[in-house]
Amino acid sequence: MALDGNIKFMYRGANADLGGGALAKWSRDTNLDGHYIQSVGNGSDADLTQRGAANHNHTDAGSHTPTINTHRHNSSAGTSTGTIMVAEGPDGMPDNSTHSHPSKAGEYKVATMQSASITVNNSTDNDPPYTTVIFIKSDGTADGIPDQCDAFFASDTLPTNWIRVCGNTYPKGAGTGADGGGTGGATSHSHTSPSHTHTQNAHNHTASNSSASSSKFTLEANAGTRASQFGHTHDLTWANATLTMTAVTTTINSTTTEPVYKKINMIHNDNGAESLPDGIIGVWTSTNASIPTNWAQYEHGVNFIKCANGAGESGVTTGGEATHTHTASSCQPTMRGHTHTLTAGSASQNDGSSGSDLTVSSLTHTHTWTCSSTTPTTVAASITISSCSSEANYPLYKRIILIKYTTPVSASHLLASMGVGG
Secondary structure: OOOOOOEEEEEOOOHHHOOOHHHOOEEEOHHHOOOEEEEOOOOOOOEEEEEOOOEEOOOOOOOEOOEEOOEOOEEEEOOOEEOOOEEEHHHOOOOOOOOOOOOEEOOOEOOOEOOEOOOOOOOEEOOOOEEEEEEEEEOOOOOOEOOOEEEEEOOOOOOOOEEEOOOOOEEEEOOOOOOOOOEEOOOEEOOOOOOEOOOEOOEOOOOEEOOOOOOEEEOOOOOOOEEEOOOOOEEEEEOOEOOOEOOEOOOEOOEEOOOOEEEEEEEEEOOOOOEOOOOEEEEEOOOOOOOOOOEEEOOOOOOEEEEOOOOOOOOOOEEOOOOOOOEEOOEOOOEOOEOOOEEEEEEOOOOOOOOOOEEEOOOOEEOOEEEOOEOOOEEOEOOEOOOOOOOOOOOOEEEEEEEEEOOOOOHHHHHHHOOOOO
């Protein structure tokens, strides 16, 4: 029985082989070039509208804001410049003495950080693991599938001289004019993201008094007499400071991405001649109602075709998803050390006495004030990568019908089964 010219099988050899030798009656069906195939639901027609996409995108991740732990600085003063007046009654003489102030810790402060978004580099290929095939059709005179060509088969009990091939790959139509037998694709992929930098808002520390001085002074009027300068302070003003930080590169983790599939055996004719085994399955690209005699739709569900890798998988093993998401590393910028510029007001007035007539006064003087460097720490912020669009795992594909051949029963065989003849 000659094969209908619209039933497609597969060839993984050179395009130039078609039309000659064992393939003299066969030509290329270009409708499926460059496309994967998805079976349609029971009773549905094939549809050669191009669907899917060669690659997929993710929208940029939402903004995130790491937080900064509290920090503080120490303020300290160098030796004073200017005059500290110390006097005993109206005849006292000034004594130019120097002093300093102990270091004093400033207040704790929480600086704030501005949020930032990351960019997800897109255009990642959608190709799952594939083997390229040339979909072939007969001129209507072939009686079987040519030697060294492929077809699908549901049972694990394979026909004589047919072998299982292309396990764990998806048959994909070879590109226009290209040969079959190419491989590529992957079960997972990842994206990258350029580095990003958060901006730190300027911050300050509430002004505070310095630590009190504790210097001693010698009175000229009464040699050898010593008096304590009563502790005085200065009002310190802290200038604003803006923290700087290192840029952060977010790592986007890979994820498994295969379209929704069901496995079926892909088998290879190794007979050395045409063969049309009972139960062989081909590809039909027309209507369900026009399926040829002795052929019927093989129910495979709405699934991409993936080749079984061993017994027990055909018609059983399913997997894949229509879409996918990624996880990403947290963002924790490293802060750089910073200081504040300090300015101080005049010393506070402090009076006291030792004996009946000793008065010690602190008048205007200056110090060089310094602020210790502090490096705050940050708390990591999590980053969420948006999911891709619907069916983003689907490569370029077309919808076909899988049809299964049943060998017709001859009249003599039917009569024999009925006990007629002898």
